[in-house]
């Protein structure tokens with residue numbers, strides 16, 4: 142009963158399969174290889190994941206640092222000079238950066254203070270970093286799970302903010318680039334986020350040329366339609382799939398489940 146119900150959230154119905162759970166990760170993984178999504182859903186032990194790229198490490202370190210600032214009590218806004226160091230090489234929570242990525246990471250963390258949701262009315266702000274949102278779609282017989290970057294309330298207004306670090310931001314439609322935003326739009330419309338059906342959604346991009354925060358109009362019918370069409374290829378093939386065939390080949394290269402998969406292209410060298 143604690144899980145709210147949102148009929149039609151995913152826009153699919155009647156697979157005849159047992160109840161399952163779906164997240165953006167499930168959708169992404171299923172597109173790359175249905176077998177991998179299935180093995181992941183069984184919580185099988187993973188082999189050591191492939192090494193992250195420098196940019197991914199920088200993104201994780203920046204996220205972790207900002208999250209730690211938002212979790213302080215009493216809560217207070219992020220400050221431009223409250224950054225890790227030294228600038229040529231630093232580490233945070235196991236992520237080690239050096240050179241360009243170290244300097245870029247510090248710049249991004251400093252830039253965030255310019256757009257920090259706590260910066261204006263810290264006494265009347267509530268923040269919930271990394272909150273997991275779960276909602277049940279009875280039409281799809283699926284529990285939808287979303288790990289949000291930050292939910293916050295200023296005065297009476299709730300907002301979901303996703304944050305991405307990218308040296309050079311892409312042009313083009315944000316929902317296309319970040320399908321989790323499309324899911325956020327549908328969750329907001331379905332009343333599955335705090336704020337009684339009126340939760341705003343925004344994207345914070347930390348780039349080499351500064352911070353950009355973009356609001357998404359979740360009440361606009363064309364935005365909602367766009368969100369549905371962005372999510373469709375992540376939802377519909379997964380929802381209809383009862384067999385989870387392997388897409389052996391490239392998808393095996395960084396798969397942590399190849400030892401469990403009879404169809405894996407080749408056992409990854411670890």
Ligand SMILES: [Zn+2]
Nearest residue numbers: 218219257258
């Ligand atoms: Zn902040």
